[in-house]
Amino acid sequence: MGKSIDTVCIHGKDVRRFVDNTGSISFPIYQTAAYAHPAVGESTGFDYTRLQNPTREEVERIVADLEDGIDALAFSSGMAAITTLFELFKPGDHIIVTDDLYGGTIRLLDHVNKKNGLQITYVDTSDLEQITSNIKENTVAIYIETPTNPMMKVTDIEKVAKEAHEKDIILIVDNTFLSPYYQKPLLLGADVVIHSGTKYLSGHNDTIAGFLVTSREDLSEKLRFLIKTTGAGLSPFDSWLLLRGIKTLALRMDKHQANAIEIANFLQEHKKVEQVYYIGLPKHPSYDIIKKQCTGFGGMISFTVDSEETAKNVLQKVKLIQFAESLGGVESLITYPIYQTHADVPIEKRLAQGIDERLLRISVGIENAKDLIADLAQALEG
Template identity: 60%
Template sequence: MDFSTLCVHGCSKRYDTTGSVSVPIFQSATFVHPGVGLSTGFDYSRAQNPTREYLEQTVANLEGGADAIAFSSGMAAITTLMEIFSPGDHIIATDDLYGGSHRLFSHISKKNGLTFDFVDTTDVQNIKKCIRNETRAVFIETPTNPMMHVTDIAAVSKLCRENSLLLVVDNTFLTPYFQRPLQLGADIVVHSGTKYLGGHNDTLAGFIVVSDAALAERLRFLSKTTGACLSPFDSWLLIRGIKTLAVRLERQQQTAFRIAEWLSKQDKIRKVHYPGLPSHPGYEISKKQTSGFGAMLSFETDSKETAHRILERVSIIQYAESLGGVESLITYPMLQTHADIPQQEREARGIGECLLRLSVGLEAADDLIEDLRQAIYGGKANV
């Protein structure tokens, strides 16, 4: 079945007899037992809820996984994932990592006895050098947030299998529409469902998707026990958002490519980071392992003043955190998403006062380019 059809129709399971086209919101905390020792399959919504189950089966189908588990946020998903590890375990992670993940690993997971090496995973040899007896997993983002570095998932998977390590891939930027890490050898995929899967900047959600049923059962126990489950209403919002995932991403990617090309020609823009540009170091790997380049890009201005001027003058594009919605958002990573990373570390990775991150929405490409033009050079936008 085509991916677009899967997005619209989700999973085949139905939970009511009314013929409702829209999946019902089962806004119930608990469910009646039909008898002693009997269950409808649903007992308490922290453990499972029909609306959430429909969403989870849909996401599992899209990623080609054995199971998917929905959480109250992307960080709740990653926090629960860290519970499969024990004190003393070692994890190798991408160095250019979303600031929230870096904050969790550096301040919470380390406190709980885990150790980390943050390396440039675009070179598999950097990962290989860090493997030791205590290493249990490799955690990568590709493309990374915010520098858009690309890691060869299949190559890292091969290394992980040779060393009996789990491979975790954060697939938030590309979603299963453009990239399916499980098919490339990953064991676990995580998402901030808040972003493209939801697609409308109106709810928080997170997912863990796995290829192994035994690992799924272990994670479901942790999810039920720690309790960061996704509510029925938020599950319904994600179901609705996923229905348009394919068409949204196609349009957003087309616009992002036009903007990336336009920015590349501006004298006040020093560098554009977008995997869809042939000049990008990860372009060939992206073509090999993805079906598209996505709608996220970052760019470096010629000065801090230019960066601030853009943030303060854009009118259609909105200066706000988050990404992946129908509205275009521009972010200042050093003050927002990556503010908690020590300055020296942050700047060594290129996240400085001239770097801006742009999430391209569904507005007309010409309008967005004109908005950027007037913000960079001044003058009234012709929109």
């Protein structure tokens, strides 16, 4: 009988690899760079921590199990994971990418990958027609965020996967905002899933990490070669922090969501709020797709206020909610995308997506919802 996901968060699907004889409940931190060989031609299974480490191997096992993949690779950051992923491609390859995308990914694509010969086309991937009409003979991958950062657009993963696989195109999905607790792209047909492990998987705003998860043996083999070669693997201590954080993923995600629903409803009714972007609201344009492919809505909300002055007042006057640009931790954070997460995105591209001086984004934490609403209320009225 398969284990429930909240159990998998703690134990994985199978018994963990036996690497010590102490009976330690907490998986040990193997803080070592190298491993001794028993004899010539013999190995313990570990040779050098750049290649693999028992603590990193354990967190990779848990994340692969959570995403129902065959392999997961842990990286030193989400951007290290994405950078390594794009080494799968060669100059002249064409990739279709979600237009409303995390600013750091856009920076990588526009200033590094294009320089290296990749062809990038940005489209609204929530519109399948925009994807299909932009596929070329040299299109090798489709890269989507769903929901997107920060405008919360949703792409139908299953439909895009069907279109991609008919043309032998790899489908890549950034699943950071919902985590495997609420969305499993591999089961919907994706080939690779990306996580900024810094966010919900870690959950405590105390470490940086990234993950690639795949359901394909050929991609696993290629990515293993790349992580070994580029040296971007996650350190033993950070791997342990991720293991500890993931144990409470199910509990945290349920609380993030419960709080977010209350806050989204509050914001919808506030006179200074003009638009609320939250995938848990029935008025979301992709609500039917969300209900089909997700088991929950998560804790990310973006909203537009009536003026730039109001936005800046909120950022200055929040007390419990902290003005910072990360997300997915137990503490609630509020971000100003135009000057933080998307500061390096050209202004015309920002404005075209609705990322202007009136847009704010909240990563809803696990504090008491009434306390969070009271803080927003006083900040909006200030």
